[in-house]
Amino acid sequence: MDTEKASGFALPHEEALGAVWLVGRDRRIEFANAAACRLSGLPPDAMTGRPVDQRFFSTPDAPPLPLAQGPGLRFSREPLPDGRLLIQAAHPLHETWRQSEARFRLMFECSPVGSFHFDATGRITACNDRFVALMGSSRDALEGLDMLSLPDNRITNAVRTALAGDSGVYEGRYHSVTGRRDLDVRALFAPLTDHRGEVTGGLGLVEDFSERKHAEEALLAYRQRLALLVEQTALAVIEWDERFCVRDWNPAASQMFGYSREEAIGQHAYFILDETERQRVNDQVLQSLLSQRGGHRFTNNNLTRAGRTIICEWFNTTLVDSDGRTLGVISLVLDITERRLAEQQIRYLAHYDPLTGLPNRALLTDRAVQALNAAQSEDRPLALMFLDIDHFKNVNDTLGHSIGDALLAKLARRFGTALRRTDTVSRLGGDEFIFLLPDCDADGAAHVAQQLLAETARDCRIGLHEFSVSASIGIALYPVDGTDFETLSRAADIAMYRAKQEGRNTFRLFEPKMQERAARHLAIENALRRALERNELTLHYQPQQCLKSGRILGVEALLRWKSAELGDVPPAEFIPLAEESGLIVPIGEWVMRTAARQMVAWMAAGLPPLVVAVNLSMVQFRQSNLPARVGAILADTGLPAGLLEIELTESVSMNQPEAAIAMTRALQACGVMLSVDDFGTCYSSLAYLKRLSIDKLKIDRSFIGELDTDHDDQAIVSAIVSLAGSLGLQTVAEGVESPGQLDFLSRLGCDIAQGYLISRPLAAPDMFRWLKSRAGSVRAAPLTAATAGAEPSSV
Ligand SMILES: Nc1nc2c(ncn2[C@@H]2O[C@@H]3COP(=O)(O)O[C@H]4[C@@H](O)[C@H](n5cnc6c(=O)[nH]c(N)nc65)O[C@@H]4COP(=O)(O)O[C@H]3[C@H]2O)c(=O)[nH]1
Incomplete structure (x- = not known):
């Protein structure tokens, strides 16, 4: 390079040009390169200043003097703008080599692969831009770098392999000198030899395959995930x-x-x-x-x-x-x-009752709307019928729900046989069925209703049980009772309710006045909800007289209601509604508490202890906390337990016999007395009656009314009295209105009488006066342990 500077001429690479002479304007050699010296056989010092042969200028193609002759040398002469002359001598093969070298250099410089030369000592002598970029370093730092001193053995081994004449490969993670880059590189170290085959150094090629490696890793992970997914x-x-x-x-x-x-x-x-x-x-x-x-x-x-x-x-x-x-x-x-299958099931359940397989309300409504449209457009009648199994609850309670369900399924099948193909029967849940009878008038509906009642009443055998049930049916007719499904349903329901009230096992066609009754029931129920808080309820008391001594032993508390809107409503009308709505529970509790308080007050006012009998509804009887409620009332009011008598109707005690037996025992354990009201109206089994923990039987007043004349009633009452005697129970005759009845009952040995003959039920102050006026004949209830806490009688 110094010689180039000295010549003031930037010479191309020596080897590329062959021998070069630069001749000054004075025709003397100013500069000759190493190749020219080698060719001339002169050292550079002897060459500089040496005159160039005249002929060289006149015959440019003649071999220059004093140049040594060489085979196939080609000379060229190039005058330079400043008057100097550039003489070159090159071998033709040299040109080929030069071109190849130029190509190689171009490839080396422009290669996308990081490339570098290293000499026989492992030092980098040249490198391309890509290598500099990959290494994240500078060219100055890289050129001259001794690769054999690098810390990574795998690199030095690969370099040594190349210097030993073989190709060495390195693959690994490269941390740049600056530490800024982490690359996955693959490097090839190839040996370079001279014409004798001696290794003069090597060529290194470095490829960055970080991205490809990441892509390969990602692909591998993806394949593994996919395989796992497909497997799992x-x-x-x-x-x-x-x-x-x-x-x-x-x-x-x-x-x-x-x-x-x-x-x-x-x-x-x-x-x-x-x-x-x-x-x-x-x-x-x-x-x-x-x-x-x-x-x-x-x-x-x-x-x-x-x-x-x-x-x-x-x-x-x-x-x-x-x-x-x-x-x-x-x-x-x-x-x-x-x-x-689940979808089918859902579709099925949306339209059918799973227990009976009959259409449900949704499907029925759909069919009813279509049938009513057809009836209207064709001017034809249509009947809608409500059927309810009588006392179905008893079946469930006594025989169990599975028997109840089997019964409903059996009845559903029977009903199907009684209908035409165009009719629809549907179960609304519970024991209620609706029949849609297109093209059916009152006579047709009555006929179908009779058939359905007959089908219902047929004996049923389910498992080991054989029994029969009855039904109540209400019928509404299109168009007289209504033109839409809602109205007709309401009418049929009301008519069915009426059939129930009128004795069951029958059918009723809807009549407008039934609607009035239904409306009244609704009004009663609504008014009853507010009756307690408005203090509209009171108790009347009716005395009970000992037939032997003629003394008054106690009173029965009877509920009275004077409604602000409806006036006096008789208990026979509102009590069933209170039971249906559940209002009887708070009302019943109020009755027991009020009656107990009244007895305590009368005792405090000087009357001797009297037994007070209160009626207990079936709904109350089923409340499991009843004994606790009774105990609380006794404790709160201070009434001795023996002065409270609970009246159960015969049907109450007959339902769920085992539960009833347990409940009577629990109540008796509280110390209260128990009586069975309306006795004779149901079919009590004697064995069962014996197991009930009761004290008295109250003979229903329907047997007393005609007692003077009706021999059947006489026989029944006589049987009841002797039955009670043999079971160790007292008898109370209800509804005694005449001295004849009283006399008959006395002669039979009946213990107690209650009825208008003795006194009508009276409001508390009137009954107090009545009792006071009969002070002599009012007998204190026998003082037992339970009554011992009562205040001493002043009468
Ligand atoms: N014809 C006639 N009737 C007589 C005679 N002596 C009494 N009676 C009536 O017979 C009914 C006797 O009450 P019940 O059999 O328990 O029958 C009661 C009872 O089942 C129910 N009831 C009344 N008060 C209550 C109550 O506080 N709770 C419950 N759950 N039911 C009650 O209402 C039913 C009717 O009660 P009331 O209308 O007060 O009717 C009372 C009474 O007024 C008579 O000599 N001749």
């Missing part, structure tokens, strides 16, 4: 070839169709299609799947290995290569058999 997924994953034979088959597919992977591979798609599906999904359809692009989805019936048909949802995607050629199809398959 609940979806069957099936790959088909272009002939629609199985190419791959995952475990879920084996699970779904019953074929192992080995059995499935190579099978044609037909192997999982049943006969019908094969006709539908023929070759043509399969071919069209192959030609489709993108995903497509369908549902079909497939066949498992065990021959079971399953419903499958298929999601298919055609597989294509990068040239768009179809390679096959990949299918994801979901077994939706259970979902379909």
Whole structure:
């Protein structure tokens, strides 16, 4: 380079040009390069200043003097603008070499691969820009770097391998000198030799494959995830070839169709299609799947290995290569058999009653609307019928719910046989059925109702039980009783309610006045809700007289209601409604508390202790906390337990016998007395009666009214009295109105009488006066342990 500077001429690379002489304007050599010196056989010092032969200038092509002759040398002469002369001598092979060198240099410089030369000592002598960039360093820092002193053994080993004449490879993570870059590199170290085959150094090629490595790693991870997914997924994953034979088959597919992977591979798609599906999904359809692009989805019936048909949802995607050629199809398959069944079940449940299989209200309403439209447009009648099983609750309570359910299912089947194809019977839940009878007038409806009553009354055998039930039916007619389903339903319901009130096991056609009754019931129920808080309820008391001594032993508390809106409402009217609505529970508690308080007050006012009898409704009797409530009332009011008598109606005690027996025992354990009211109206079994913990039987007043004349009643009352005697129970005769009745009862040995003959039920102050006026004949209740806490009588 110094010589170049000295010449003031930037010479191209020596080797590239061959021998070069620069001749001054004085025709003397100013500069000769190493090749020119070698060619001339003169050292550079002897060359500089040396005159150039005249002939060289006149005959430019003649061999220059004093140049040594060389074979095939080609001279050229180039006058320079400043008057100097550039003489070059080159061998023709040198030109080829020069061009090749230039190409190599270009490749070296511009290569996208980091490239560098190193000498025989392992020092980097030259490198390209890409190498500098990859290393994240500077050219100055890299050129001259001794690679054999690098800390990474694998690099030094690879360099040594190259210097030993072999190619060395290094692959690894490279941390740049500056520490700013982390690269995954692959480097090749190749030896460079001279013409004798001696290694003069090497060439290094460094490739950054970080991105490719990341891509490869990502692809590997993706493949692993995909494989895991295909292995683990609940979806069957099936790959088909272009002939629609199985190419791959995952475990879920084996699970779904019953074929192992080995059995499935190579099978044609037909192997999982049943006969019908094969006709539908023929070759043509399969071919069209192959030609489709993108995903497509369908549902079909497939066949498992065990021959079971399953419903499958298929999601298919055609597989294509990068040239768009179809390679096959990949299918994801979901077994939706259970979902379909559940959907069918839901659809069924939305329209049918699961217990009886009859249409439910939703379907009935739908059919009713259609039938009413038809009736209207064709001017035809239509009947709507409500049927309710009488005392169905008793069946459930005594025989259990499963027998109750079986009975309903059996009746539903029987009802079906009594109807025409165009009729609809539906169960609304519970024991209530609705019949929609298109084209049916009052006579037709009455006829059907009679048939239904007969079907209901037929003996039923369920398991070991044989029994029969009855039903009450209400009928409403289109168009007289209503023109829409709602109105007709209301009317039929009211008529059914009426049938129940009028003795059950019968049917009633709706009449407008029934509507009034229903409206009154509603009004009573509404007013009753406010009766307690408005203090509209009071108690009347009716005395009970000992038939032997003529003394008054106690009183029965009877509820009275004077409603602000409705005036006096008799208990026989409002008590059933209070029971239906559940209002009887707070009302009943109020009665017991008020009666107890009254007895305590009367005792405090000087009357001797009297037993007070209160009526207990079936609803109250079923409350499991009843004994606790009774105990609380006694404790709160201070009434001795023995002065409280609880009257249960015969039907109350007959329902759920075992529960009733337990409840009577629990109540008696509280110390209160128990009597069975309205005795004789139900069919009590004697064995059962014996197990009830009761003290008295109250003979129903329906047997007393005609006692003077009716021999049957006399026989019944006489039987009841002797039955009670043999069970150790007292008898109370209700509704005694005449001295004759009283006399008859006395002679029979009946213990107690109650009725208008003795006194009508009176308000508390009147009864107090009445009792006071009869002070002599009012007998204190026998003082037992339970009554011991009562205040001493001043009467
Ligand atoms: N014809 C006639 N009737 C007589 C005679 N002596 C008494 N009576 C009436 O017979 C009914 C006797 O009460 P019950 O059998 O318990 O029958 C009661 C009872 O079942 C129910 N009831 C009354 N008060 C209550 C109550 O506080 N709670 C419950 N759950 N029911 C009650 O209402 C029913 C009717 O009660 P009331 O209308 O007060 O009617 C009372 C009474 O007024 C008579 O000589 N001749």
